Structures are given as C-alpha cells and as structure tokens.
Amino acid sequence: MIEHISTTPFGRRSLSLAMVAGQMAADGCAPGASANKWQVFRAVCEAKGLLGASDRALAVLNALLSFHPDADLAEGEGLVVFPSNAQLALRAHGMAPATLRRHLSVLVDCGLVVRRDSPNGKRYARKGFGGEIEQAFGFDLTPLLARAEEFERMAEAVRAERRALQLLRERITILRRDIAKMISFGLEEGIAADWKRLHLEYREIIAQIPRTASRLELEPVATELASLAQEVRNALESHVKSKKTSANESHFERHIQNSNTQPHELEPGLEEDQRATVAQKLETRSQPPTGYPLGMVLRACPDIADYARNGISGWADLVETANLVRGALGVSPDAWNQACEAMGAVDAAIMVAAMLQKGEAIASPGGYLRSLTAKARGGEFSIGPVLMALLRGRGGAQARAG
Structure with missing residues (x-):
C-alpha cells in the first residue's frame, strides 16, 4: 500500500484553501471505494461549468488519467501519477509548458487532484525491497474517486438543466412562429385589429432575447410571448365569431370574393x-x-x-x-x-x-x-x-x- 503524505507546495507556490479542501477530500475517501476512471471523467466534463474547470484543464486531466494503468480508480491502490511535464505535455496534445502549469493549477483549485510534492519538487516513486511502490510524489487522483458520486449528481443536474433549456427554446420558437403567422394572416385577410401595436410588442419582446441565454433569462420571455400569442389569437377568434353570427349570404360572399375584403382601419x-x-x-x-x-x-x-x-x-x-x-x-x-x-x-x-x-x-x-x-x-x-x-x-x- 502506498503511503500518502499531505504536503505543502514546493517552491514559491503558497498553500491555499483549495489545496486543503482537496487533501481533505482525498483523506475522506471511503475504504474499498472503486469507480471507473473514464465514467468519472465524463461526469466531470459534463459538470465542468459548476466545477469551474476549462476545456484545456480537462484535457490535462485526461492526460493525467492516462498515466494511471488501471481502468478503475480503487482506494489505497496507487492513485498518485508522477509523469514529467514533458511526458504530460505530449499526452495533452503538445501543450506549452506555461499553459500546462496553469491548467494543472486549475485542476488543483477545482479539487479534482491533489499535489503530492517531493522534497525537491520532482515527481517520482520510491520502491521497496520487493519492487512495489511504497511512496509516490506527483498528482493524487484520489479526490476523483472520493467525489465520484458528487460529480455524477452534478452531471445529472447539468443534463436536466440542459433539457429544460432545450424545451424552453423550442416553446419560444413555436410561439414566435405562431405570433408571426397569425399577424401575417390578420393583415392579409384585412381583419380589424391593431396589428401595428401587436407587431411592435412582438419585436420588443424578441429583442430582449440574448444570443446566449440561460433558462432563467428565457422564462419571462416565454411568458410574455405566450400572453401576446393569446391576445393575437383572441383577435382572430373574435373575427371568426362575428362571421358566424352574420347571415349565410354574407358568409358565402366572403369566401367567393375574398380579394374584396374590407381593409383594416390602419x-x-x-x-x-x-x-x-x-x-x-x-x-x-x-x-x-x-x-x-x-x-x-x-x-x-x-x-x-x-x-x-x-x-x-x-x-x-x-x-x-x-x-x-x-x-x-x-x-x-x-x-x-x-x-x-x-x-x-x-x-x-x-x-x-x-x-x-x-x-x-x-x-x-x-x-x-x-x-x-x-x-x-x-x-x-x-x-x-x-x-x-x-x-x-x-x-x-x-x-x-x-
């Protein structure tokens, strides 16, 4: 079993609360815990917005995971990887050294890995007499295992939010189409209504929609569009009801001579x-x-x-x-x-x-x-x-x- 030593950072890097929290997560890993490392990685990727991890940082995490020989992360079975920066940069698609160091810091700050720095700052493993690794210095992947269930819950929340946003966008698209088509129909048929005002209200509402909007930003827009759609629909339905109460002769005449419909007052x-x-x-x-x-x-x-x-x-x-x-x-x-x-x-x-x-x-x-x-x-x-x-x-x- 590899001995884990909680250390402060080597060199000029100072200790931070994120580092302390990451070490606490690693120390609190449940005995006998195990999880597939790529399933955990997929959950982290989906929850990256909540974790504060960038795409490039996740590319570095992917490279770190590739240095762990097994498909599963198992508690107490050597979760410290110790590649050199040169090896790590190659597996991170040739990332520049300064960029690599910056994104490694992001992974530590997000609580995804823990630094286990050696006395001289180098990454290496010390083996015992039997050839087994007794102590390793590098990046500890234990927080990924300890927080695997948390990452999955976060990923599920992100998926649910994404689905709700998609449904809301679809609703707004349908409402926009309905309002535009109904206004166009009302104008073409010469139905008496304040189409100019309705159209201006419609344009004012859709002008509020940002290019990239969250669900909370779109919900009031959808409510306003639904209210406006109902108002436009009421204008058309009122016209239909008035036609039903008219004489059959004028009703037939409207169909036969549709091009002679009286224009609306605007x-x-x-x-x-x-x-x-x-x-x-x-x-x-x-x-x-x-x-x-x-x-x-x-x-x-x-x-x-x-x-x-x-x-x-x-x-x-x-x-x-x-x-x-x-x-x-x-x-x-x-x-x-x-x-x-x-x-x-x-x-x-x-x-x-x-x-x-x-x-x-x-x-x-x-x-x-x-x-x-x-x-x-x-x-x-x-x-x-x-x-x-x-x-x-x-x-x-x-x-x-x-």
Missing part, C-alpha cells in the same frame, strides 16, 4: 395596394436581382420567413410577404409603392426584410424607406451593402455564441 387603400402587388409579383418572377440569390437574402434576413403563410420559395413570395410585413412596421402603402417604383419590387421587399431584421435599430421604418427611395431615384442606393452588413452581423453573433 391602412386605407390596402385593397388597391394588394392588386398592384399581384402585378408586381408576375413581373418579378422573371426578373430577379442579379448577384443576390434568394438564399443569401434569407440568410441575412431570416425573420421575414416567419410571416410567410406557405414559405418563401421565390421572389414573388418574398414580395408578397414583405407587403404584409411593411404594414405591421408602419410603412404606408404610398411609401411602399414609391419604393417599388424607384428600386424595384424585389429590392423594396429586401429592404423591408432588412428593416424587420434590424428591429428597434430603425426608429421610423416608413421614413427610413422613403429616404432610401429618394437615394434610389438619384442612383445612390445599392442593396448589396445592406445585405453584407446583416450577414457580417449574424456571422459575428454566431461566432460569439459559439
């Missing part, structure tokens, strides 16, 4: 605007903008797809969806028509999608579009820089989230 002239859009759609089917494929536009402005009733598979779908969204953004039919005349229906639709994507960054979408229309008339407007800026912004945000 946008007089929507009926004529929709008829103009049909003509624009037919024109844009054969005249897509050169150099900017639809897929690129949708990558730069993915939110516009939430408002499409049947998806966006062509430029005509983009123009039709943008015509609905611009009403919710507060862009008047006149401003929309002028933009279509000056820059083309497709570029005007792309600009609406871009304004939707930027959200609150544009205080007055209607005024902003009119300004761009004036530039387009003077030949000073190009859609390219707008798309490139959005793509760079999304790429940077994804990199930060990763």
